Amino acid sequence: MSFAVSIRRENFYMLPQDYVAPEFEVIRNQDRCIACRVCERQCSNEVHHYDADKGIMLSDESKCVCCHRCVSLCPVHALKIVKSDHTFRPNANWSGQTITEIYKQASTGAALLSSMGNPVDLPVYWDHILINASQVTNPSIDPLREPMETKVSLGKRPEKITRNADGTLVTKMPPHIDLTTPIMFSAMSYGSISYNAHESLARAATKLGICYNTGEGGLHKDFYKYGPNTIVQVASGRFGVHKDFLMAGCAIEIKMGQGAKPGIGGHLPGAKITGSVSATRMIPEGTDAISPAPHHDIYSIEDLRQLVYSLKEATGYTKPVIVKIAAVHNVAAIASGIARSGADIIAIDGFRGGTGAAPTRIRDNVGIPIELALASVDQRLRDEGMDGKEPPPDFLPPGGG
Amino acid sequence: MIKESLREGNIRIPSGCAISGIFNKNGERVDGSQIIKSIRVMHDRSNGLGGGFAGYGIYPEYKQYYALHIFYDGLDAKHDCEKFLEEHFDIIDLAKIPTRKVASITDEPLIWRYFVTPLPSKLSSSHLDEKEYTGQCVNHINTDITGAFVVSSGKNMGVFKAVGYPEDVGEFYKLDEYAAYSWTAHGRYPTNTPGWWGGAHPFAFLDFTVVHNGEISSYDANRRFIEMFGYKCTLLTDTEVITYIIDYLVRKQGLTLEETAHVIAAPFWTSISAMDDERKAQFEYLRKQYAELLITGPFSILLGFDGGLMALNDRLKLRSMVAAEKGDTTYFASEESAIRVIQPDLDRVWSPAGGEPVIVRLTNPNEL
Numbered sequence: 027m028s029f030a031v032s033i034r035r036e037n038f039y040m041l042p043q044d045y046v047a048p049e050f051e052v053i054r055n056q057d058r059c060i061a062c063r064v065c066e067r068q069c070s071n072e073v074h075h076y077d078a079d080k081g082i083m084l085s086d087e088s089k090c091v092c093c094h095r096c097v098s099l100c101p102v103h104a105l106k107i108v109k110s111d112h113t114f115r116p117n118a119n120w121s122g123q124t125i126t127e128i129y130k131q132a133s134t135g136a137a138l139l140s141s142m143g144n145p146v147d148l149p150v151y152w153d154h155i156l157i158n159a160s161q162v163t164n165p166s167i168d169p170l171r172e173p174m175e176t177k178v179s180l181g182k183r184p185e186k187i188t189r190n191a192d193g194t195l196v197t198k199m200p201p202h203i204d205l206t207t208p209i210m211f212s213a214m215s216y217g218s219i220s221y222n223a224h225e226s227l228a229r230a231a232t233k234l235g236i237c238y239n240t241g242e243g244g245l246h247k248d249f250y251k252y253g254p255n256t257i258v259q260v261a262s263g264r265f266g267v268h269k270d271f272l273m274a275g276c277a278i279e280i281k282m283g284q285g286a287k288p289g290i291g292g293h294l295p296g297a298k299i300t301g302s303v304s305a306t307r308m309i310p311e312g313t314d315a316i317s318p319a320p321h322h323d324i325y326s327i328e329d330l331r332q333l334v335y336s337l338k339e340a341t342g343y344t345k346p347v348i349v350k351i352a353a354v355h356n357v358a359a360i361a362s363g364i365a366r367s368g369a370d371i372i373a374i375d376g377f378r379g380g381t382g383a384a385p386t387r388i389r390d391n392v393g394i395p396i397e398l399a400l401a402s403v404d405q406r407l408r409d410e411g412m413d414g415k416e417p418p419p420d421f422l423p424p425g426g427g
Numbered sequence: 428m429i430k431e432s433l434r435e436g437n438i439r440i441p442s443g444c445a446i447s448g449i450f451n452k453n454g455e456r457v458d459g460s461q462i463i464k465s466i467r468v469m470h471d472r473s474n475g476l477g478g479g480f481a482g483y484g485i486y487p488e489y490k491q492y493y494a495l496h497i498f499y500d501g502l503d504a505k506h507d508c509e510k511f512l513e514e515h516f517d518i519i520d521l522a523k524i525p526t527r528k529v530a531s532i533t534d535e536p537l538i539w540r541y542f543v544t545p546l547p548s549k550l551s552s553s554h555l556d557e558k559e560y561t562g563q564c565v566n567h568i569n570t571d572i573t574g575a576f577v578v579s580s581g582k583n584m585g586v587f588k589a590v591g592y593p594e595d596v597g598e599f600y601k602l603d604e605y606a607a608y609s610w611t612a613h614g615r616y617p618t619n620t621p622g623w624w625g626g627a628h629p630f631a632f633l634d635f636t637v638v639h640n641g642e643i644s645s646y647d648a649n650r651r652f653i654e655m656f657g658y659k660c661t662l663l664t665d666t667e668v669i670t671y672i673i674d675y676l677v678r679k680q681g682l683t684l685e686e687t688a689h690v691i692a693a694p695f696w697t698s699i700s701a702m703d704d705e706r707k708a709q710f711e712y713l714r715k716q717y718a719e720l721l722i723t724g725p726f727s728i729l730l731g732f733d734g735g736l737m738a739l740n741d742r743l744k745l746r747s748m749v750a751a752e753k754g755d756t757t758y759f760a761s762e763e764s765a766i767r768v769i770q771p772d773l774d775r776v777w778s779p780a781g782g783e784p785v786i787v788r789l790t791n792p793n794e795l
Contacts, residue, residue, distance in 0.1 A: 167745075187716070408654075
């Protein structure tokens with residue numbers, strides 16, 4: 027789901043040219059409706075109201091955001107929401123969506139902001155992989171008898187093995203994240219989502235044996251107990267970053283970029299910075315939380331290396347450091363630089379990544395698919411011999427002189 | 428002549444097979460007739476599209492030299508390859524590998540062997556040890572000299588392989604005229620297309636030879652990783668990648684054979700978590716350090732090396748492997764019948780557990 031949120035003046039008379047026809051219509055089966063007014067009480071946007079004169083429920087579709095709350099709560103299933111068939115003249119280049127966005131932008135003079143991920147119908151390459159894991163052998167393996175282990179361990183590995191005096195292997199390794207299955211929750215900051223949402227993610231991650239990510243809003247004290255399953259994020263605004271925060275998680279992620287909005291920073295409006303959001307972020311209530319596009323102490327790749335090691339020093343080298351970047355056209359070169367910066371893990375965020383607020387144009391039109399980014403980064407790192415953490419050996423036959 | 432596009436290396440050819448091995452701990456050498464008799468019994472496990480043998484201890488007069496067995500498509504390839512060899516090695520002796528005519532073995536390439544040692548000046552200026560030097564030269568021939576393929580490149584050992592049933596291949600190469608303390612054999616059942624001589628098993632690299640029955644599902648993951656360390660998987664076969672993985676872990680990383688087995692046939696995480704702390708730490712370390720070298724999917728291999736033999740099954744034991752002992756000789760085979768046919772009276776017969784390596788070595792390797 028996505029909706030455009032534009033900054034507009036409340037209660038101002040709307041000029042006819044600023045009228046934007048509602049996207050959705052509320053269809054009520056009046057034969058079923060018993061006017062119990064549950065929909066009126068439950069809708070947070072005040073779409074429904076009871077008209078005493080007429081004795082029926084009426085709906086103002088201009089406020090509907092298609093959340094289905096009224097639909098699912100109606101005891102007689104009298105409601106449905108449909109996409110309005112109010113039409114613009116068909117034109118493949120100038121779609122109704124585009125024209126509407128231009129009207130909105132023109133009427134306010136402000137840039138359109140959107141949240142969530144890119145809704146455009148662009149290819150998902152994963153959907154073209156049509157194979158069952160058990161098919162990889164011929165004949166196929168038996169999924170009931172032959173287990174598929176999903177445990178994954180992320181982190182740096184020593185270049186060479188070393189042995190103790192008695193010949194046994196030295197088993198100490200740099201710190202790792204161990205996941206029961208290779209899935210993690212994306213970073214969503216406290217402030218962009220609620221306390222309860224964070225608690226849900228933390229509990230789910232703990233129960234599943236995977237990790238969730240604090241996002242750039244710091245970590246609420248109540249959630250330190252979920253630390254072993256928490257990745258703490260150090261983003262460009264450095265919100266909530268202090269020693270205890272860094273030590274609380276199982277890994278530290280430096281957020282260099284975000285797939286939904288490559289090259290763009292973040293902006294959480296002051297209206298959302300209240301109470302414990304403000305305390306957790308360590309900024310005054312009511313101030314806008316602006317995360318600049320670059321970290322202002324990272325203007326070049328060597329600066330990144332400095333931050334990576336500052337974080338490692340601050341945490342006594344006990345936490346793996348992740349560097350997260352957006353999937354863009356030159357992601358391979360960027361990843362190569364990160365691989366040499368001392369980071370333990372590289373995270374790549376594709377163009378479909380979510381966001382609390384990003385300019386609509388950027389969210390919908392910038393970035394590349396994660397599948398392509400992953401393939402090009404993997405190829406580059408393998409060509410450079412980085413995946414094995416060993417410089418590529420000399421391939422040429424000896425001699426020549 | 429096999430269509431170029433269907434050769435190993437251009438298309439991936441999985442196969443099911445038969446393997447057999449005989450090893451004498453005292454280094455007593457026997458001729459190839461026994462191993463041929465053993466693999467013949469398992470005739471129906473092959474389809475005639477590949478057979479091969481590895482013998483250790485077969486060249487005692489030349490034991491300090493690398494014995495290169497090479498296939499050539501034609502005289503041009505031979506000429507180019509010999510020029511390369513002359514530039515990088517002292518060639519002590521060279522000859523056609525003697526063969527006898529067998530009706531079912533056709534389309535043979537030129538088959539030559541050379542006893543060589545690295546040219547001292549080239550070796551010292553390369554700053555490599557002689558194994559790495561020889562290995563890199565072998566890789567160069569296989570990838571860059573068209574029409575030439577090095578079949579084996581170890582000391583005092585050799586691989587003999589062809590397209591055909593293994594018993595016919597053994598006959599073709601006159602293996603009854605060689606004596607070895609360790610023999611392995613393989614019969615192939617490729618499921619796609621006619622094989623090519625070079626694609627038969629064993630696959631050899633320096634003194635490692637691998638015969639393999641199975642079809643690994645981790646092939647591409649393994650290949651993509653191992654190719655970062657200078658290995659080039661030109662044949663696209665399981666056996667090739669397994670051999671390179673073992674060479675990397677043992678020769679380049681310094682793992683023991685047991686540790687190598689615990690990387691490639693690692694126990695499940697649930698099994699590891701039930702171990703005592705010290706063993707758990709070791710097994711966890713090996714799985715994390717070499718995660719990409721875990722081999723999944725059915726496999727049952729016999730790894731030959733200078734002075735020993737290792738048998739290993741995948742951890743689920745999805746392919747058969749039987750081991751047996753009689754006096755100082757150990758036998759391995761895909762089927763017990765293949766052992767009984769050459770040694771009916773056995774001291775001990777058992778089925779090694781999945782993931783547990785069985786390693787036999789010469790008691791006195793220096794006395795060879």
